[in-house]
Every structure is written in structure tokens, then in C-alpha cells.
Amino acid sequence: MNRSLRVFICIAVLATCAFAQTTLNGAGATFPYPIYSKWFNEYHNLHSDIQINYQSIGSGGGIRQVQAGTVDFGATDGPMTNEQIEQSKVKVLHVPTVLGAVVPAYNIPGVTAEVKFTPDVLADIFLGKITSWNDARIAKANPGVNFPNQTITVVHRSDGSGTTYIFTDYLSKVSPDWQNVVGKGTSVKWPIGLGGKGNEGVAGSIRQLPGSVGYIELIYALQNKIPFGVVQNSSKNFIKASLESTTAAAVGVKMPDDFRVSITNPPGKNAYPIASFTWLLIPTNPADAKKGKILKDFLFWMLDSGQGMVEALSYAPLPKEVVEKGKATITKVVKP
Amino acid sequence: MPDTVDPMNPPEPLGQLQRPVTAMPPLAQMDQTRKPGQGSAVLQKIRSSHPRSSRIPDATFRVLIALTAVSVFVIVVLVVWELIDKSRLSLHQFGISFFWGRDWDPVNGNFGALPFIYGTLVSSFLALLLAVPLSIGVAVYITEMCPVRLRAYISFLVELLAAIPSVIYGLWGIFVLAPLLREYVEPFLARTLGWTGFFTGPMYGLGMLAAGIIMAIMVVPVIASITREVMTAVPQNQREAVLALGATRWEMIRMGVLRNARIGIVGGVILGLGRALGETMAVTMVIGNRPEIAKSLFAPGYTMASVIANEFTEATGDLYLSALVQIGLALFIVTLIVNALARLLVWSITGGTPRASA
Numbered sequence: 001m002n003r004s005l006r007v008f009i010c011i012a013v014l015a016t017c018a019f020a021q022t023t024l025n026g027a028g029a030t031f032p033y034p035i036y037s038k039w040f041n042e043y044h045n046l047h048s049d050i051q052i053n054y055q056s057i058g059s060g061g062g063i064r065q066v067q068a069g070t071v072d073f074g075a076t077d078g079p080m081t082n083e084q085i086e087q088s089k090v091k092v093l094h095v096p097t098v099l100g101a102v103v104p105a106y107n108i109p110g111v112t113a114e115v116k117f118t119p120d121v122l123a124d125i126f127l128g129k130i131t132s133w134n135d136a137r138i139a140k141a142n143p144g145v146n147f148p149n150q151t152i153t154v155v156h157r158s159d160g161s162g163t164t165y166i167f168t169d170y171l172s173k174v175s176p177d178w179q180n181v182v183g184k185g186t187s188v189k190w191p192i193g194l195g196g197k198g199n200e201g202v203a204g205s206i207r208q209l210p211g212s213v214g215y216i217e218l219i220y221a222l223q224n225k226i227p228f229g230v231v232q233n234s235s236k237n238f239i240k241a242s243l244e245s246t247t248a249a250a251v252g253v254k255m256p257d258d259f260r261v262s263i264t265n266p267p268g269k270n271a272y273p274i275a276s277f278t279w280l281l282i283p284t285n286p287a288d289a290k291k292g293k294i295l296k297d298f299l300f301w302m303l304d305s306g307q308g309m310v311e312a313l314s315y316a317p318l319p320k321e322v323v324e325k326g327k328a329t330i331t332k333v334v335k336p
Numbered sequence: 337m338p339d340t341v342d343p344m345n346p347p348e349p350l351g352q353l354q355r356p357v358t359a360m361p362p363l364a365q366m367d368q369t370r371k372p373g374q375g376s377a378v379l380q381k382i383r384s385s386h387p388r389s390s391r392i393p394d395a396t397f398r399v400l401i402a403l404t405a406v407s408v409f410v411i412v413v414l415v416v417w418e419l420i421d422k423s424r425l426s427l428h429q430f431g432i433s434f435f436w437g438r439d440w441d442p443v444n445g446n447f448g449a450l451p452f453i454y455g456t457l458v459s460s461f462l463a464l465l466l467a468v469p470l471s472i473g474v475a476v477y478i479t480e481m482c483p484v485r486l487r488a489y490i491s492f493l494v495e496l497l498a499a500i501p502s503v504i505y506g507l508w509g510i511f512v513l514a515p516l517l518r519e520y521v522e523p524f525l526a527r528t529l530g531w532t533g534f535f536t537g538p539m540y541g542l543g544m545l546a547a548g549i550i551m552a553i554m555v556v557p558v559i560a561s562i563t564r565e566v567m568t569a570v571p572q573n574q575r576e577a578v579l580a581l582g583a584t585r586w587e588m589i590r591m592g593v594l595r596n597a598r599i600g601i602v603g604g605v606i607l608g609l610g611r612a613l614g615e616t617m618a619v620t621m622v623i624g625n626r627p628e629i630a631k632s633l634f635a636p637g638y639t640m641a642s643v644i645a646n647e648f649t650e651a652t653g654d655l656y657l658s659a660l661v662q663i664g665l666a667l668f669i670v671t672l673i674v675n676a677l678a679r680l681l682v683w684s685i686t687g688g689t690p691r692a693s694a
Binding site: 030057058059060061063064081084151153158159160161162182183184185186187188189190193194195196197201204205208209 | 439440441442443444506507510511514515518538540541542620621624625626636638642645646647648649650651652
């Protein structure tokens with residue numbers, strides 16, 4: 001009897017704890033999933049009564065769910081279009097969280113040097129206009145490197161992806177041809193090449209195919225020690241992608257009030273040109289004020305101490321100006 | 337020897353196959369037709385101890401079973417309805433020509449399904465072309481030639497193939513199969529069979545051929561295990577009779593076993609085809625994912641299941657999403673047509689009308 005009473009009390013206490021906990025649900029982009037789950041986990045350790053769940057279902061799904069109001073917040077790698085914002089039942093603020101970069105990876109037999117890509121060469125390779133590695137334009141940017149007479153095989157992502165969005169957004173900016181023929185999007189109609197599923201599919205295909213070139217996330221290349229090429233930025237400097245040069249891409253970019261900005265091909269001297277923010281989509285007038293308050297607190301924490309955790313996971317932190325502007329805008333726009 | 341066996345339901349052991357017992361009238365009817373006291377003594381005893389007990393369970397059972405049968409039908413109707421409903425936008429925009437449109441351009445909103453339909457059909461049939469002879473060979477060896485001690489082990493190994501997750505097949509395809517194809521198989525095919533036009537062009541390793549081979553390996557266990565079961569069911573005296581007429585072992589297998597088992601084998605092939613048509617993950621990892629119709633099997637292709645899996649999560653536009661759902665509708669229709677054709681094939685093999693004398 002005594003024992004069952006104790007059990008009952010335990011259950012009752014546990015149940016009360018469970019009821020006191022507030023759970024927030026979010027969904028969206030896959031690229032920032034590791035850092036988001038780290039943040040939500042750390043935040044739960046600090047505030048044991050707050051549980052934030054995040055499902056990495058893809059940016060498209062994140063936007064759709066936040067539009068419909070079925071999640072407390074969304075996340076996306078590409079900013080919502082004007083059309084999507086008009087359609088949305090819920091008014092949202094884009095809050096930048098971290099930066100990511102996309103790098104060209106390749107497999108050229110006999111070439112061990114770091115290959116330099118100029119923007120027009122990169123675009124013409126992916127357009128299928130440059131078909132062989134010993135093309136004069138590739139050689140011109142890489143003096144001293146002896147390229148083989150090997151056909152170029154382009155490898156791209158087959159799954160819809162923010163990585164593809166960033167890469168095609170960059171190519172659209174640097175090449176009018178690309179803009180006209182292909183355009184930008186999470187999936188596009190590739191003029192040539194093979195599709196690999198995910199970063200691992202692209203990287204695996206590149207490793208297997210002599211003469212291939214493709215694009216992968218910087219974070220994936222760093223963690224798996226995949227060599228990658230150097231890209232010329234708008235100041236004509238050849239920049240190797242790194243966390244610093246990725247953060248540099250966001251410095252000096254004119255930031256609009258709604259944070260929907262593309263930072264590919266940025267003006268900065270040391271900026272790596274194929275970089276982008278990834279955003280949380282925060283309802284500005286949340287249906288549940290209590291949850292809205294929690295989310296707001298979390299955002300401030302994320303912009304402060306949260307930024308200190310990102311480099312350990314190979315993400316590039318936001319530059320100071322963006323953090324400050326982010327805090328000011330959240331205070332002003334997001335209720336309560 | 338009865339010839340028609342429903343291929344979707346593995347046949348009963350042929351030796352014990354009998355004409356079905358004429359359906360017994362339900363007990364309730366028997367109540368009316370028979371006067372009390374005319375039933376068997378046992379029935380009588382049951383009735384007297386549980387008066388009227390047979391009616392309610394009987395009726396309940398009949399309704400329950402009918403419900404389970406109807407539920408399958410209802411699910412299919414719901415699936416079709418949902419597919420049509422969710423692809424309304426795309427149906428409206430492109431109409432029926434969606435199914436033979438060759439363009440797939442999410443940026444400009446032009447969508448057509450033909451390259452995906454082509455890729456699905458070609459890769460599946462390629463898989464069957466490779467898998468059917470192999471599976472039948474495996475089944476013949478296991479049932480007719482294998483030492484009894486090894487039999488269980490070999491069957492186990494074949495069935496183990498079915499237990500490997502398809503993503504593992506995909507990874508194996510990228511890292512083992514593709515380099516093998518590129519370095520050895522494709523150059524050899526290009527040299528010897530290049531003139532057919534099916535084996536030309538740049539050799540990536542990844543492509544339609546790789547997808548066909550991967551799927552062949554995946555459907556072998558399905559076809560092989562069903563074929564084996566059917567062949568085991570062929571009565572021993574059939575074999576002995578053929579041997580007694582002076583047949584060689586090969587003739588015995590061909591005339592005594594395979595001939596009797598052919599309907600079950602076709603059933604197994606249809607199940608294998610079903611798996612091949614719907615296979616997504618392994619295929620998308622090795623097929624090259626290029627929506628293009630090329631005669632060469634070296635060229636990359638794309639399948640319907642793959643494009644849905646690849647692009648659904650990040651499809652943002654309404655029309656884009658709707659087009660992807662319509663691809664699902666196309667897949668449904670193609671599967672339906674292929675299965676119908678396979679049924680016709682079975683009927684033509686049995687040479688009789690459907691559901692003839694069983």
C-alpha cells in the first residue's frame with residue numbers, strides 16, 4: 001500500500017512537470033539542422049521548462065507550414081518570394097542565424113594544385129560551353145598548372161536544395177547567359193551533367209568520376225576533408241572558402257529591413273562570393289503570446305551566446321552589424 | 337493437371353491440388369432447409385448446448401470479412417482521388433499533354449512527365465531482363481541440384497538480399513558497381529555491342545545500365561523465392577514420370593518442373609516488377625537523375641519515384657508541387673497498365689479464359 005502510494009506520488013510529480021513544460025514546434029531547412037538542434041538542446045538545458053522541436057523537412061516545407069500557421073516558426077535557406085509573402089496567412093520576419101558557403105569540388109587526374117575558377121569559367125563549365133579541362137580559359141586563370149585533355153563531367157544536386165539555390169543564384173548574378181538559360185532555384189533545369197542525391201551523392205560521384213566537377217556545401221567539404229577550388233570574387237581576388245571569408249561576405253552588404261538579401265557575389269575585398277544567410281521565419285504577431293515571448297527570448301540568446309557555438313560545427317557566424325540590426329528589428333517588429 | 341492458378345496467390349502444392357469443394361450452404365440456411373434432428377449428431381449436440389449461437393458470429397464474421405475486402409478498394413479510390421485533387425492545378429495548366437511533355441523546368445514552370453515515364457519503364461524492364469534468368473537459375477539449382485545440406489543456407493542467402501536496405505544498395509552502386517561498369521563492363525559493351533546504339537556515348541558508370549543492374553539484384557530474391565516455392569510444390573511423381581520416359585535431367589526440369597510451375601513463376605516476376613517500378617532510393621543514387629530520353633543505356637536517366645523523392649521537400653511553387661503530384665498520378669497509371677498487361681500475359685500463357693476451371 002505504502003509502496004503504491006509512493007509510485008502514485010512519483011507519477012503525479014512527473015505529470016505536473018510535463019504539464020509545466022512549453023513545447024515549440026518548428027520545421028524547415030536541412031542545411032542548418034545540426035546547429036539548430038545544438039541550440040535548442042543547449043537552450044533546453046538552460047531553461048528546463050522550454051522544449052523546442054525542429055524537423056528538418058526542407059525549406060519548401062518550412063515555408064509552407066509557416067504560411068499555413070501549423071508551426072510556431074519556420075526555417076529556410078532561400079528567402080521567401082514576394083508572392084509567397086502575399087499568400088501567407090501569417091506575417092513573418094526573416095531572422096538570419098548563420099552563414100553557409102558553397103564550394104566547387106573536382107577530380108582532375110594528375111592535378112594536385114588548388115584550381116582557381118573565375119566566375120565566367122565556372123558558369124560556362126556548368127552551361128556546357130567549356131567541355132575539356134585543357135581549355136585555354138581554365139589554363140589562363142591557373143598559370144603553371146598542367147591540365148590533362150580530359151572531358152569535364154558536371155555533377156549537380158538531384159534533390160531540391162538550398163545549396164543549389166545559392167549556387168545558381170551566384171551563377172545568375174555573374175553570367176547573363178546563365179540567368180537567361182537556367183535561372184535560379186532549389187531545382188533547376190541543368191543544361192548538362194549528372195545528378196547526385198545530397199552532398200554525399202555529389203561528393204561520391206566526383207570521387208568516382210575522373211574529370212568531374214560539382215558543388216558542395218563548405219561544411220560538408222571541411223568535415224570530410226574534400227579538397228575544393230578557389231573562386232574569384234567581385235574585387236578580382238581569388239578567395240578560398242573558409243568560415244572567415246564566408247562571414248566576410250556578409251560584411252558591407254546593404255541590409256534591407258526585412259533581411260531578405262542575397263549576398264552572393266558581394267562587394268567585400270576578402271569576401272568569398274558563393275555564400276548565403278540561412279533564416280528562421282518568425283511570426284511577427286504570434287497566435288500564442290506566451291510562445292511568442294519564449295521564441296523572442298530564444299532569438300536574443302541565439303544572437304548573443306548562440307553565435308559562439310557555431311564555429312565548432314563549421315558554420316560561419318554572423319558579422320556584428322547583422323547581429324545588432326537583428327536585435328533591433330526583433331525588438332521593434334516581433335510581438336509581444 | 338490444372339493449369340490456371342492465380343499468380344498473385346502462391347499456388348497450393350500442385351500434388352494436393354483438388355477441385356474446390358462445392359461451397360457449403362451457410363449454417364443459417366441449413367437451419368431452414370433441414371429439419372431439426374436431420375443434422376449430424378455432433379451438430380445437433382452443439383446446437384442444443386448453444387441455441388442460435390451460430391447465427392450471430394456467422395453474420396458478424398461475414399460483415400467483418402466483407403469490410404476488410406472493401407477497405408482495400410476504398411483506399412485505392414481515396415489515393416486516386418487525392419492524386420487527382422492535388423494535381424488539379426497542373427492538370428488544368430498542362431492538361432493531358434503533361435504525360436508526353438518532355439520538358440522539366442521548375443524555374444520557368446514547364447513540366448512534362450515523359451522522360452520520367454520512359455526512365456521508370458526502361459530501368460524496370462532492364463532489371464527484369466537481367467533478374468528473371470538469374471532467379472530461375474537460382475531456384476532450379478536450389479530445388480533440383482543442390483545438395484540437401486546446402487539448400488537451407490543458399491535459400492537463406494538469397495532471401496537475405498531482400499533484407500538489405502535500398503540505401504545500402506545505392507551506396508554500393510556508387511562506390512563499387514559504378515567504377516566496375518565504367519572501367520570494365522561499359523568499354524567491353526561499347527566494343528562488342530556498340531553497333532546496336534544501346535551502348536554508346538560517354539561512360540560515367542552511373543546511368544540507366546547501373547540502375548537496371550542494381551534493381552535486378554534487388555528483385556532477384558523476390559522472384560527466386562517464389563519460383564523456388566512453386567517448384568518445390570511440383571509433385572515428385574511428375575519428375576519421376578518424366579525421368580521414367582527416358583528424359584535427361586535438363587529435360588526433366590524443363591518439361592516436368594518448369595512447365596508445371598510456369599504460372600507461379602510469372603506471378604513472381606510480376607511481384608518483382610512491382611518492386612522495380614516503385615524502387616526509389618537505390619535507383620536515384622545511381623541513375624544519374626537527368627530527365628532525358630536517350631537510346632544509349634550508358635546515358636543518365638530519371639524515374640518517376642526518384643523525381644518525387646528528390647524534389648518534393650523543396651518544391652515551393654504551387655504549380656511545381658502540383659506537377660510532382662501529377663507525376664505520382666502518372667506512376668499510378670503506369671503501374672496499373674503494366675500490371676494489367678502482366679495479367680493478360682498470364683492468361684495468354686495459360687491459354688484459357690480468366691478464372692477458367694481451377
